[in-house]
Amino acid sequence: MSIRTEETSMQNQFKLRRAITLSMLAAPFLARPLPALAALKHFAITDFGAVADGATVNTAAIQKTIDHAAAQGGGTVVVPAGVFVSGALFLKLKVNLHLEQGAVLRCSTDLSHFPAGRTRIEGHFAPNFNPALINANGCDGLRLSGAGTLDGAGRPIWDMFWRLRNAAPDPHNFKNIGIPRARLALIERSNGVTVDGLTFKDSQFWNLHLYRCQQVTVRNARFVVPDDYHQAPSSDGIDLDSCQHVLVEGCYFSVTDDCIAAKGSKGPNALSDTDSPSSP
Template identity: 85%
Template sequence: MPNRFFLRRAITLSMLTAPLWGRPSQALAAGPNQFVITHFGAVADGVTVNTAAIQKTIEHAAAQGGGTVVVPAGVFVSGALFLKPKVNLHLEQGAVLRCSTDLKHFPAGRTRIEGHFAENFNPALINANGCDGLKISGAGTLDGAGRPIWDLFWKLRNAAPDPHNFKNIGIPRARLALIERSRDVTIEGVTFKDSQFWNLHLYRCQQVTVRNARFQVPDDYHQAPSSDGIDLDSCQNVLVEGCYFSVTDDCIAAKGSKGPRAMEDKDSPPVIGIRVRNCEFKRGHHMLALGSEATLVRDVLIEDCRVTGKVDSLAVFKLRPDTPQHYENIHFRNISVDSSGGQIVTIQPWTQYFDLKGAPPPQSIVRNISLVGIRGRLKAFGTIKPNPGQTTISDILLKDFDVRLDREKLDTADVANLRLENVVVNGKQVKA
């Protein structure tokens, strides 16, 4: 008869040496409420498409009442993933969660994009809907593997009969993250890299903090199309702090609805209460863009930031002739700039895409805009002009400038109460 002590010891050793995914569920956690994707079969070889294994990890965490899905060091390829309420995502140092470039892993469906809901466009790599308290954290990377997708975009666009009307969503592409209808969201420490489309798309979110994140495309790629850093789509109370932007589209864009009936769009509440501070902007179209789809934007403060490379404009207000727009209480404070290109402010008509749909031209308002404490070098001062007969622009304050410009004239028309106070351009005081 076998010795019972040795029999129990053999059973214990066999349990310790069994594969992790064969153990009871409580042994799958790396720590309290932490679930590592490799314990569920994910492989860090940069080739295997791990969508099923990672989604299984998410579902398991949700079934345990919530927790954190952990991506360890290594390159994990995946298609679209869908987070659940109370499930967070953590990318450890050296972790790379990379988009598959085979878009069959991002099955098209109904999604929010460009100021409306498209019925047949791709989801993001990371998708979260109704995930209050969501946290995406860590020193790892979300990698869009965008270069072949960008190359295909330009090939098709350049071959189109009218390239200027080739739609941004004309080819399948995946965003890196789409977070929608969620409160108390934190994005911290993560690098967003080489996204096929927008990097971080927030839709109808409230109380969001994006801290110490990086948004970048390769320096050697001239124009990664639609590589926006952060798109604030119908969001309220968002803090962007300590972030780094080196993209080839808008660094931060406020978005909403578009078209002559945009004010009636119940799916697109105003963008309100945006704070951006202590960020670096190395490359991008604009530090902050209002548009291309935006209707109501107010209470925005950009402060204590620096531009260290080429950014086309610090502030750009795109005035669509087909959309009623109300931009109010938008302020820039203490911005240092070291750029051989770009300009300080752009408020002017934007007509790349528009359709009045038979309606009369709508009326728009831009008021109470200030830029205070701008210093450094740029190419040009900028432009402040309305859509004639459609836009009322008033109460613009430019104060405490000390800048060097190649083109020092501010091009203005039909602006009420434009004030220049202590504005020094190329060593000379400038008046309104």
């Protein structure tokens, strides 16, 4: 009996020591904020002043929502049902975007809301072209999701493009970037990107432009322009610019330019373009 009692006591002490050791090992991890918790935070743009009237330009209110989410350690910016007009928006690391059913985030057709600057476009960096509606740079793990719509409101911009092109001395050499136009989404230098469920509609220029991204999934998205418009210029669905490991599945394309275009650097400075090596 004494032997068994001693063995039982030793076993209990071992279990206690093991429990204490495991607790000490776990403590540093439990003390840290879990990354998954950031994804559980949701920030509705209407809580920061955005108005769904199809007319008010909500750039400041939506950007304020994004900045607040980033300051809180990340989370998901939510666009509820309704039509929200906006200019260029800039996502930040750990901040995702979700458009609910019936939500429309629409480009302003006043291009002053898309202030021109240096940006990647058509296989090179242009010193003075417009950003996209949704811009993300260095946003690993980015997720754009939902059953809502990114709407480029492109028709008046397309009309202007064709008027200027047809009036040009040499229409066939009229540059695509000869007039200001906004893409719907530009995602740069970001890994582990997911685009899921969104509709990209009537983009003024390319719909989804991915530059130097890796491990990207584009799933169940739609890329459309009106059937009754003769040709929406430069309405590419997805432009994969110097990207690697990209999966596109379950997507629908009805555009009047490339559905999916794989690109690299081009033009006279292609070989010296260190931002986009010829063999990405």
